[in-house]
Amino acid sequence: MSYAKYMAPSIEHVARTDAGLASALRVSVARLSRRLRNERDSRDELSIGQLSVLGVLYRSGECSIGELAALERVQPPSMTRTVNCLEESGYVERHPHETDRRQVVIALSERGSAILAADRRRRDAWLAKRLRELTPEERSVLRQAAPIIERLAHA
Template identity: 45%
Template sequence: MPAAETAPAAAPAVPASACRPGALAGDLRVAVTRAVRRIRQERSSEAITDGQYAVLAALANGGPMTPSALADHEHVQPPHMSRTLNALVTAGLVERAEHPTDGRQVVVSITDAGQLEVRETRRRRNEWLAGRLARLTADERRVLAEATVLLRRLAEE
């Protein structure tokens, strides 16, 4: 190896005590929270809040929904969802339309501008994370790939 290059750092050894459920729960919770917080900083627009982006992503993934269905999906109270939707309508990122079968309700759908916001934010987040992952060794990336499977399983239980 040329003198200018250095070998990647070896993965740190994990003490057995860190693998106990209680200790691991605390460490994992903090690590995941910090990672999510950092990833959320990568947005295509600083004008969109995390909550507004979550609504855009829900509509992009799930299609049109009623405001009450969105509130349930996002685990927020209907008045909070109304304020979020008002801001997104004003920004031109979602639109309201009459419900096809229930005249008392409306359906919210994402606009082309909202779709662009979601695509660009996802692109930026993936690009940021891919850049960090590229700094890891192949073995470290394999460990993270295996951990991803386990994290999904934990989240779905």
Template identity: 50%
Template sequence: MTELSEDDRAAVNELRGAVMRLSRRLRHQRVDETLSPTEMSVLGTLARCGSATPGELARKEHVQPPSMTRIVAMLESKGLVRREPHPDDRRQVVVTRTEQAAAMLEESRTKRNAWLASLAEGLTPEELAVMRQAAPVLEKLAHL
């Protein structure tokens, strides 16, 4: 493991602040204002990872299982997920996103991408090149 220099630590601090501000602004670019950020995150996890048990979702979302049970119930009442019997364990259920959720996520993704693209239009060609290089690094940090 490489020890960070003082300049690297300053860059980490600057990155943290920038990511937090950008994330906050992105959250305001939602299609459905009735969903909480956690509910949107659960739908995103189901889109990326496929169907899952509530326990698996709780682990992936870093919430307690009872909280996930409430989140799944809320999403189900809005027609965004459905619970189905687990194929191997009759004591459990599997949560699957609905077509309505897939359409809403796609609309949300399109809106957020358009907003970010409009911001990127204000960047110089050099800054755009840096952004293209930074995207995979930020993705890696998000999953470490």
């Protein structure tokens, strides 16, 4: 009996149909995401979820707890716990809402901005090194795919 009979089909083979493409992308994106998470500094005290909240604040600016919860697709009580931890460690700050003083908004602090930038630099450096190992044609395909993958992520 041949060993090849038990080998998993290649991504190229699986991705020939839309269902196969969905499966191949799911697996590949999950593996890449896991690999990038592994590039974090082991001394970092922040969880992936906490870093994600800092990233949302960096991209979106000040947000209420409810807005953060919606953007991160978690329940507001869970986001409140996350923000409380981030605030206690000095990564975020609370400010009164500009027009509704009953509301509070969360903003990225200087410390939060610095740790987020360091984390991104480290992981970007790893990925840039891996991209340099690809052919120019492969990098061109990824340049075209990146905005499409981003659209899928926000759907």
